[in-house]
Amino acid sequence: MVLKPLAGVRVVELANWIAAPAAGAVLADLGADVIKVEPPGGDPVRGFLRPAQVSGPAAEVDYPFTVSNRGKRSVELAINVEAGRAALLELVSSADVFLTNMLAYRLSRYGLEASNLQAVNPRLVVAQVSGYGSRGPDAHRPGYDITAFFARGGMIHTMTPPDGDAPKPPTGPGDHATGMALVAAILLGLRAVDKTGQGQVVDTSLLSMGIWTMGTMLAATLVDGRDSGRRSRSTEITALNNRYRTADDRWLYLTMPGGEKWPKLCEVLGVEDMVTDERFRDARARYRNMGLVVERLDKAFASKTRAEWGRILDDAGLVWGPVYSLTEVVADPQADALGLFPEIEHPTAGRFRTVGIPFEMEGADIGPSGPAPSVGEHSEEVFRELGWDETRLEEARLSGAFGRP
Structure with missing residues (x-):
């Protein structure tokens, strides 16, 4: 029998955009029954991100949305009306995890604080993610990964070259990293429930994950109060940790701590004279003349x-990495060998590749179990599982629980 690690775990996800839904997607890949509760009309991120430039039935699939929502079931509920809120609480009573990115004041507005949720389900793990955390002066602030993870976490400042423009990071890395932190917190919460029988509240934020991600660089700053130096290519500390443009206008990175690989690099580049040149004889001399070093290596x-x-670099045992475009990433045979682009079967679009979760478990069935749901696709199915009959469903429709009747 193939193991689905989280089979039997039910997750109610009241969340939108990327970070929290990405955590839900990982849990679904691990076998959990993830029920995505969407407002009437659906998660606002639907249709918001870049569509694939394809035609026919394949063009109807929202591929970015699928990454963070595959394998879930969707229930459409208007929690701003009493019937919708009551339906949500009944659904929560059947769950193991309640996953949300709603800020505390919004949870309070709808009576969805952890204490209220655990009153109807004492073993519930309430998992929260936000831009800036659940306490402190900025807990009320909305935040996206660019603002809370990249910008406020110090990453963008560190990556900005002297006298250069601050770079614009890509969409989603901070969200997906934070989603993984939330998955870890949820598993911790489930384990604590198993041991204590009591519900748990776990919490993370984009800012928390941004700071943890920058931990190696922040460690010294916490002690000496100084920023790390921001360096251009010509002012780097070592030429062995730098980036270079090749003849086909591509880039590669060298990453070799220490200086023992310097003679070998000079040999393969055909600049052996730099090994004995007094200006480059050791690391200190090369640092003083880094502009000249980079000029020679660039050429x-x-x-x-x-x-x-x-x-050439591989044959010489030198450590390097290509700067890949997105089209090169999805064609990378190493990524393919690791199963990082699993396929999903869609009822109308057929099979397509998506992005897999970044870990494995030997002997376990881990991966996407199906496409992302349409809005409210499983509303009746889920509530019938709770024992609702047609009369109860019709009453919920007429009361606006599923949106405008």
Whole structure:
């Protein structure tokens, strides 16, 4: 029998955008029954992100939404009306986890504080994620990964070159990282419930994950109160930890701590004279003359393509990495060998690849179990499982529980 690690665990997800739904997608990949509660009209991120440039039935699939919502069931509820809120609480009474990214004041507005939820389900794990956390002067602030994770967490400042513009990070990395932190917190909460029989509240934030991600660089700053130096290519500490453009206008990164690989690098680049040149004789001298070092290495790297340099650097045992475009990432045979692009079967669009979760468990069935649901696709199914008959469903419709009757 193949193991589905979280089979039998029910998660009620009242969340939108990316971070919290991404956590729900991981739980669904692990076998949990994740019920996504959406407002009338659906999660506002539906249709918001870049669509795939395809035609026919495949064009109807929201591929970015699928990454964070595959394998779930969708229930459409208007929690701003009493009938919708009551239906949500009944659903929560059947769950193991309540997952949300609603800020505390909104949860309070609808009577969905952890204490109220655990009053109807004493073993419930309430899992919360927000931009800035559940307490403190900015707990009320909305936040996205660009503002809370990248910008306020210090990452963008550190990546901004002297006299350069602050870079705009891509969409979603902070959300997906924070989603993984929330998954860990949820599993911790479930374990605590198993041991104590008591419900738990777990919490994380984009800011928390941003700061943890920057922990190695923040450690010294916590002690000496100083910012790390921001460096351009020509002012880096070592040429062995720098980036270079190749003949085909691609980039590669070298990452080799220490200086023992310097002679070998000079040999493969055809600049052996730099090994004995007094200006570059040791790490300190190279640092003082980094502008000249980069100028010479730039000229050498510009003589061949990235693929050619890759073979040369590999043969020499030097550590490097290509700067891949997104189209190169999805064609990477190493990523494919790791199963990072599993396929999903869609009822009208057929099979397509998506992004897999970044870990494995030997002998377990881990991965997407189906496409993302349409809005409210499973509303009747889920409430029938709770024992609702047609009369109760019709009463809920007429009362506006599922949206405008």
